[in-house]
Amino acid sequence: MVITCIVAPLALSAILGFAFGNGGPSGTVTIGVTGASPALVRAAEQATQFPPDVAIRIVPDAVGVRGEVANGTLSGGVIVSRSHHMLSDLLVPIAAPGAQHSPGFAVIGRPDSIVARELAESLAAGLASRLYAGRVTPGSATDRAAITITTGDLGNGGQRVLNYFAPSIAVIFLFIGSGLGMRSLMLERSAGTLVRMAAAPIRPIRIVAGKLGAILITGLTSILVVWGVTSSIFGARWGPPAGVLLMAVGSTLAMCGLGVFLTSLARNEREAFGIALIVGLFLSLLGGNLLPPGSLPPFFQTLSLGTPNGWALVGFGRLSLLGDPAPSVIGPFLVLCLIAVATGGMALARVRRMVEP
Amino acid sequence: MAVDNVSFSVAEGECYGLLGPNGAGKTTTISMVCGLLRADSGEVTIDGHPGGSLEAKAAVGYVPQDLALYPDLSAHENLHFFGQLYGLRGSALEARIEDTLALVGLSDRADDRIGTYSGGMKRRANIAAGLLHEPRLLVLDEPTVGVDTQSRHAILETVAGLGISVLYTTHYMEEATKLCQRIGIIDDGRLVAEGTPRHLIDEFGGADRVRLTFRQAETAVMELACGQLPGVQEVRPFEGGLELGTDHGAGVLPTLVQTAGQHGVELTGVEVLMPDLEGVFLTLTGKELRD
DSSP states (O other): OOIIIIIHHHHHHHHHHHHOOOOOOOOOOOEESSSOOHHHHHHHHHHHTTTEEEEEEEEESSSHHHHHHHTTTTSSEEEEOOOSHHHHHHHOOOTTTTTOTTTEEEOOOTTTHHHHHHHHHHHHHHHHHHHHHHHHHHTTTTSSSSSSOEEEEEHHHHHHHHHHHHHHHOOOOOOHHHHHHHHHHHHHHHHHHHHHHHHHOOHHHHHHHHHHHHHHHHHHHHHHHHHHHHHHHOOOOOOOHHHHHHHHHHHHHHHHHHHHHHHHHHSSHHHHHHHHHHHHHHHHHHSSSSSGGGGGHHHHHHHHHTHHHHHHHHHHHHHTTTTTOOGGGHHHHHHHHHHHHHHHHHHHHHHHEEEEE | OOSSSSOOOOOOOOOEEEEEOOOOOOOOHHHTTTSSSSSSSSOOOOTOOOOOOOOHHHHHEOOOOSSOTTTTSSSHHHHHHHHHHOOOOOOHHHHHHHHHHHHHTTTTGTBBGGGGSSSSHHHHHHHHHHHHTOOSEEEESSSTOOOOHHHHHHHHHHHHTHHHSSEEEEOOOOHHHHOSEEEEEEEEEEEEEEEOHHHHHHSSOOOOOEEEEEEGGHHHHHHHHHSTTTTTTEEEEEEEEEEEESOOOOHHEEEHHHHHHHTOOOOEEEEEEEOOOOHHHHHSSOOOTTT
16 A cells, blocks of 8 residues: 555656656766867857756866766866867767767766766767857867857756656556556455455445545555655646646546456456556557657557546646646546546446455 | 255354365355355344344354455454454454453464464464454354364364354364254255254264174184174174174174184274264265265
């Protein structure tokens, strides 16, 4: 219960947050540069648009850069050669697969920090672009570049990914979580504790309601935890809270209804476990939880609306990606409720049969 | 059809045994008594309430054959949970847990996880869960299957000392004989006989049997001599000797020994077999109880 409600959603939120969010507790990455004037470095830094936790420091010489990267003081380094400033020397500074190393640049990295190496390569590319644009030698560039590059606000790509995937993964987790909840009911049946409950002076419907209620509460708690953690710690934007709550409730009812019904078809807990995972993966692919429906052919986009998670993503997408107001999700919410009534009704009948004489 | 035309009653304070082999219909019968299965026809009445009703369920303590407790919880935690299902709360529940665990001898292991218990201790904890709410009728489904002799003895002692109505299913005739005031013999879903153990044995147990063993060469002589003795109703060959049917096995023994001596036959073994429930079952169903 604690694992499904709290631990797993927290882990899920943390993975998504650290992967795509902007509030991760990462330290500052310092990249050292030598061989370029401060003005050139500033220009390159502006052109590269590093995140705020990346610092650039000018180091007197190449030996210093190599030494500081080796001892960990610097995360990565760029050495600009003053003897190679022909255009052909400057155009390919990035060590792409199969690419030639530029004789004008040396990018120094550490094997344990791929990110720092990529940042250093980006800085090298930025330096190259400024040198190329200004047709200047490395030591003589001024604050004013020969040409002005105008950039628009590209936004935070990672943030948008987080805005999409946080509800997306939380929704599919609802299905798997409800399947596992149903599996626990089967374990109770095989362990005999369900029979002992059925022999007690309580109405079977109370046992069924207790079991299904626990699955629903667990599911709702898990999605609310993911919402809370990804938005408060990692800055995900789910949209208006009223709409999110509506979608959370609708998604929980539909996904748990379907999850409980499908896993109740299993003959034993092992089958239930398998169904929860396999159908969960299938729905994820079809509904767009793993690949956004927009990236799929139109046929698949239509097909995704045949799944409850597809409708859940329609609602959450309106709120988080399009910035629509809460009432915009009433349609998807009603569809989810319909799915919940259909699958939940069948699930209820299956579970009643397990408990009633 | 799992059971057919099974009818019996258990009196206040009586221990009633349902004796039958595996698959005879014992568990099906008690499942209907406990309200876990619905009968196609007929009725179950418990303490004046229809079987399966909440009142009837409250009057029954059910002890399933297999352990029906949460292995990751302690005995105390298990009893606390199941006690609440029977409406027990607060200090009354705690007192019942304490009393019940003491009754089954598990007070000192109350806070240990059930999963760490031995097989016999698990069975006793299982019984404790059935006794927790002080039922009018305790239904035990083969509670001693697969437990060691010591635990089996402890379980039988506990059940014998309860003083409440007990419905006890078993395929161990010794248990049924020791515990039960009345026994119903069930086979192929039918109650084939019912009564006190003595009555059943007298009625269906057949004659005493005396088994004599001696040298094989003397079988013909002894068969002829024994067949002429008063009180001996039947003589048939038995592995290594003869088996005699008689109304009073112990009574004919001196005459048998004397007859053997007169014919110069040296007896190497004498065994008197009294009729028992095994014999009753054999007579009524034509098969062994443990088939």
